[in-house]
Amino acid sequence: MKEHKSISIADQIFEQLERDILAGKYQRGEALSELGLAKQLGVSRTPIREAIRRLEQENILQETGRGLLVVGISWEDMMDMYEIRMQIEGLAARRAAERITDAELAAMRDTLDLQRYYVEKGGESNSAQIKNLDSQFHEQLYQNSGSKAYCDTLLSLHKKITKFRMASVSKKSRALQSLAEHETIYQALAAHDGEAAARAATEHVRQARERIRTIETKEN
Amino acid sequence: MKEHKSISIADQIFEQLERDILAGKYQRGEALSELGLAKQLGVSRTPIREAIRRLEQENILQETGRGLLVVGISWEDMMDMYEIRMQIEGLAARRAAERITDAELAAMRDTLDLQRYYVEKGGESNSAQIKNLDSQFHEQLYQNSGSKAYCDTLLSLHKKITKFRMASVSKKSRALQSLAEHETIYQALAAHDGEAAARAATEHVRQARERIRTIETKEN
DNA sequence: TGGTGTATAAGTGTATACAGAAATACACCC
C-alpha cells in the first residue's frame, strides 16, 4: 500500500542515520563530519547534507559550525515522550471515536486481527512484523483523529519511541497484553464512545511505558 | 544573547519560506519548484533544497515527485495545536515550578517586566517587540521544564502558532490580559506550586486560543 | 477527428568544484 516513489539516497541515509542515532549507535555528543559520512557511505555530500538538515529539524542532530554533534534522545527524554503521548493520544482517540467511519473501523480491525495472528503464532522471526502492525494500529488511530496537528505530533513522538535503542524486546506475554489493550481501544472506537476511547488510549500508553520501564530497570 | 553563527543563506531561506507559508502567502496546494524558487531568490538550488527538506520534515511542505506542494496549516490545525498546547504546556509548567532556580526565575521576571514596559507604553511600533517578549516568556518556561521532549514539542507548536497568518493583532486590552496571565504563571513558578502553575499555564493557552478565535470569527 | 509516438521541456537527484573559515600543526624566533 505504501507509496514507493523511488526512495532517494538522501531518504535512505536519513532513515539510516535516524535509526542509528536513536538506537544509540552513536554516542551522545559524538562528532560527525559530512565528508566522513559521505566516504563511509560511499556517496557525495549532497544527499548527506539533506539528511542532516532533516535530522537537525528533528533535534536529534545539531550543527556546531564545525562538524555535527549527535544529540539523540536519552532515557528520560523517552519517558517524557510517553508522558506527552498519554495526554495527546487520549485526546486523539476521543476524536477518532466521534468521527470514525465503518471502513476505517474495518481497516483497524484487520490490523488487529493480523497482529493477533502473528502474536499467537509466536516466534522471534515475526517480531518485526508484529512491531510494524503495532505501529500501524497507532498510525491508523492518529489518522482517524482527523486532525493534522494531532497526527503530526503523535507520529513524530511515536517514531522516535519505537526506534529508541531498538526498544521493546518482544515477549509473548507482553505482546498479548498490548494486543488486549488495542482491543479495548478498538471496542471503544467501534462504540463511538469518546470517553472510553480516551481512557483506553491513555491507559495503553501508560502501560506501554511501564513495560519499557520494567525492562530497562532490569537491565541496569 | 542569541548565537549568531553567520546565518547561512539556507537558513534564511528556510525562515522566509516557513514564515511565508505559515502566514498564508502561498495557497494550500500551490505548487512550487526548486528552480523557480532559486531564480526568484537569486541563489542556487543547493540552499533551496536544504530549506525544503527542513520544511518537509515540519510537514508544511510536501514532495510530489515532480514539484513541491504547499501544505501549510489550516485554521482547524491551529485550533488543534492550541488544544495540544493546553495539555502539554500545563505539564511543562508543573515541572518548571518544581525545579526552577532563582536565577531562572529572575530571568523570567526580567522578560515579564520588559514586556509590561512596552505594553503600557503602547504604540503599534512596539508590537513586534511585545510579541518577541511574549514568545521569550514561553520559551523560558519550556526551557525551565528541564525536559527536552517537552521543550522540543512545545517550541515546534508555539513557533507555528505565532507565525500563523501573522497572527494576533495586538490590542492593548488583550495584551494586558495576556500579561496578567503570564504574571499568574510566574507567581506560581516562584511559589514552586506545581498544581497552580499547571492550571495557570493551561488556562493561559485556553484564553489565548479564545482571543484568537474571537478575532477570526469577527473577520469571517 | 482522434489516437499515437516522438521530441522537447521542465524538474528532481547526485556529484563535484571552488571559496572561505577555522582549527591544527609546525617551524622559527626570543
Place this chain on the structure above:
DNA sequence: GGGTGTATTTCTGTATACACTTATACACCA
C-alpha cells in the same frame, strides 16, 4: 623552552554540471 606567526589541513556553504525521469506539446497517421 615557550610563545607566536604562518602554512596546511579540514571543515562547511554555495554554485554548477550532468544524468534521468516524466509531463507535455506537436506532428503524423489511421
